[in-house]
Amino acid sequence: MNLKCMTIILAVAFACTFCHAQTSSGSINEDFRPSPLNQPGQEYPQVNSQGYARFRIFAPHSDSIRVSLGLGGQGGTRLSKGSDGFFTGTTAGPMDEGFHYYHLTIDGGVFNDPGALNFYGSTRWESGIEIPAKDQDFYALKAVPHGHVQQILFPSKSTNTSRRAFVYTPPGYGKSSRRYPVLYLQHGWGEDETAWSNQGRANLIMDNLIAEGKVKPFIIVMTYGMTNEVKWGSIRSFKIDEFQTVLTDELIPYIDNNFLTVANRENRAMAGLSMGGMETHSITLNKSDLFGYYALLSGGIFKPEELKDKAKPRLIFLSCGSKERPEGVLNAVSTLKEAGYHVVSYVSENTAHEFLTWRRSLRELAPLLFN
Amino acid sequence: MNLKCMTIILAVAFACTFCHAQTSSGSINEDFRPSPLNQPGQEYPQVNSQGYARFRIFAPHSDSIRVSLGLGGQGGTRLSKGSDGFFTGTTAGPMDEGFHYYHLTIDGGVFNDPGALNFYGSTRWESGIEIPAKDQDFYALKAVPHGHVQQILFPSKSTNTSRRAFVYTPPGYGKSSRRYPVLYLQHGWGEDETAWSNQGRANLIMDNLIAEGKVKPFIIVMTYGMTNEVKWGSIRSFKIDEFQTVLTDELIPYIDNNFLTVANRENRAMAGLSMGGMETHSITLNKSDLFGYYALLSGGIFKPEELKDKAKPRLIFLSCGSKERPEGVLNAVSTLKEAGYHVVSYVSENTAHEFLTWRRSLRELAPLLFN
Known part of the structure; x- marks a missing residue:
């Protein structure tokens, strides 16, 4: 890549803030249920079997509430005020399956929905809603x-602080002296180290795959990619050096020193979504001696000429949603295969630059690692 | 106790929602800085060196914003709207040091401050603000x-689900076969298993005490006390049985089976704050063979007659804030000492029914455990 690819990634990401399924027509099924991501006891927001979302907000003396989810070009979903002080409204069409960030605009100010849990995205804690997917069983x-998912605080001399990461350890970890491979898994722009567990459900995806005997158990390490100081418009100014130092000189040694890992290239992978894919691309190329497996999830591609003087990866995995112009990924796979690389691609059906694409990508990637 | 004590606890808790330091007079120092609990990059809310809090909210077409923090009886702090669309305002007096929950009332609807991180309290995720305490070093x-702080999902047959807990393991845990004692530590009403790490900073308090050589390292287990289905007005209807089953028949065996614990009474303690103290009181009395150390933090007292037919506790610890009528705790300590029990009390200076009281209580309790 890299700048051109990132520009495409970000353009797609931005466009898809307002993406929704294109099948809106006919009547709305009145089988709405609370979103699985609501705060305890909260009835709204709700979702129906078609994927419509319905919102209800108590704001008795406000004039206007708009929900950021809805149809592109129409500025989301405007709610209507009732005489009981509640604003209510339903999206104009079904939403894409999976997880979506959103917020409320109340009389011009931006706030979260008091009914929904919050998730870190767009460099802030935003409301989240879940449209249950037909294949939701794999992340249930x-x-x-x-x-277990452990919060660790690891020392970072280069940034002069203790930095946070989350570490998934598979069931049974620590009960014997068994050692495990490690996947370093990065979030996207505007997100942080909480994203893969909270929005991504990476731990549940792994638990389920392991229970089904589909993957060789491994550790996952998720830390903050230091991406959020970068503005959308100035993405080209992002330099990988600072994060690369934290990851490869500080975090990896801490993990290998404090967890039961197999500390070599053949047992270490790196993956990232969106801007985390850009980071994975840069770091695996800069440090090909450290990582044996590379995965970019809606995060660009590798070109054969970038790889040719490096230690050869055991696997390159490229994925995206079907609504993210998958031609780029598919063309790259052909080129890489012709050049002799082991490449696997995955396109998530009917999803865009959102977390269902990445949950599914992890489900597809995990069985391919460390074999 | 127990019902009478809980009524007092809850009455105090409710009253202290509006507690603030009583020294408001004179000029306000214009040395405001962002609260340490703000979302990344957010300038407001701010706190000054005297403990005043200042808020700033963008809501260009709203008419009225009130912050729930401030003076009792005056309904918190009303913000004033500027011509730039920002509402701003400062508390009428300095706040108590430490952590406070709050929310905004915007034209009659309740929302969180977009500048602040959220913390689970009052059965919802609320905004939080931190007034740096003079002794803040111990929780820094x-x-x-x-x-590490691990999220675990343990099987619970009695509730037919996987339940979440957080487990603090001390530095170096797992690097050898060393086994550790365990403290089961409960949150209060309206909170959940995230409270002791997020609001309470229990992990940092322990890390610092261990680094100073002041405590014998131990594991802390924090799970949801199943308290939040209880309304303020119907606290008397709370039955301990369901939570006791989860804790003693499901969680404790899971912990002893999956962590390096010393699984006996002499190496197992239970503590809780507020309603978690009520739970600790009930469970330690019902299961005195399981726990050797009992601690109630702003959570009531033990009476000698309740203890007399039970296995004798190695320590009873009772604490509260100086603004919480500490006479009850101090009188109980005298009575218990006369009856031959090993009792230690602690009164946190100038704090009420809030987390600085409980952070300090943990700091005082931890060195007394498992000796």
């Missing part, structure tokens, strides 16, 4: 053995 | 070895 909380 | 993030 089920009665299987569960791994 | 410092360059010391840090323990």
Whole structure:
């Protein structure tokens, strides 16, 4: 890549803030239920079986509330005020399946929906809503053995602080001296180290895959990619050096020193979504001796000429949503295969630059790692 | 106790929603800085060296914003609207040091401050603000070895789900076969299993105490006390049985099976704040064979007659804030000492039914445990 690809990534990401399924027509099924991501006991927002979302906000003396989710070009969904002081409204069409960030604009000010849980995206904690996907079983909380997600604070001399990361350890970790491979997994622009567990449900995806015997258990490490000081308009100014130092000189040694890892290239992978893919691209190329597996999830491509003087990756995984112009990924795969690389691609059906694409990408990627 | 004590606890808790330091007079120092609990990059809310809090909210077409923090009886702090669309305002007096929950009332609707991080309290995610305390060093993030905080999902047959808990493991945990004692630490009404790490900073308090050699390292387990279905007015209807089953029949065995614990009474403690103290009181009395150390933080008292037919606790710890009528705690300590129990009390100076009281209580309690 890299700048051209990132520009495309970001353009797609921005456009898809307002993406929705294109099947709006006919009647709306009145089988609305609370979103699975509501705060405890909260009835709204709700979602129906078609994927419509309905909102309800108590604001008795406000004049106008708009929800940022809805149809592109129409500025989201305007709510109507009732005589009981509640604003209510339903999206004009079904939403794409999966997770969406949103916020309210109340008389011109931006606030979160008091009914919904918050998720870190767009460099702030935003409301989240979940449109249950037909394949939601793979990221559901089920009665299987569960791994743990640990918050660690690792020392970082280069930034003169203790930095936070989350570490997924698979079920049974630590009960014996068994050692595990490690995937370093990065969030996207505007997000942080909480994203892959909260929005991404990475731990539940792994628990389920492991219970089904589909993956060789591994550790996942998720830390902040230091991406959020970058504005949308100035993405070209992002320099990888600072984060690369934190990741490769500070975090990886801490993990290898404090967890039961197999500390070599063949047992270390890096993946990232969107801008985290850009980081993965840069760091794996700069440090090809450290990582054996590279994965870009809606995060650009590799070109054979970028790889040719490096240690050869054991796997390159490229994915995106079907609404993200997958031709770029598919063309890159052809070129890389011709050049002799082991490449796997995945296109998530009917999803855009959003977390269902990345949950599914992790589901597809995990069984391919460390074999 | 128990019902009478809980009524007092809850009455105090409710009254202290509007507590503030009583020294308001004279001029306001214009040395306001962003609260340490703001969202990344957010300038407001701010706090000055005297403990005044200042708020600033963009809401160009709203008519009225009130912040729930401020003077009792005056309904918090009313903000004034400027011609730039920002509402601003400062509390009428200095706030108590430490952590406070708050929210905004915007034209009659309740929302969070977009500038602040959210914390789970009052059965919802609320805005939080931190007035730096003079003794803030003990709960600060410092360059010391840090323990980890693990999210676990443990199977619960009695509630037919996987339940979440957080487990603090001290620095160096798992690097050898060393086994540790365990403190089960409960949140208060309206809170959940995130409270002791987020609002309470329990992990940092422990990291700092361990670095100073002041405590024998131990594990802390924090889970949801199932308290939030209880309304303020119907607290008497709370039954301990369901939570006791989860804690003693499901969580404790899971912890002893999955962590390096010393699984006996002499190495197991239970503590709780406010309604978590009520739970601790009930469960330690019902299961005195399981716990050797009992601690109630702003959470009532024990009476000698309640303890007399039970396995004798190795320590009873009772604490509260100086603004919480500490006479009850101090009288109970005298009575218990006369009856031959090992009792330690602690009164946090100039704090009410809020988290600085409980952070300090943990600091005082931890060195007394497992000796």
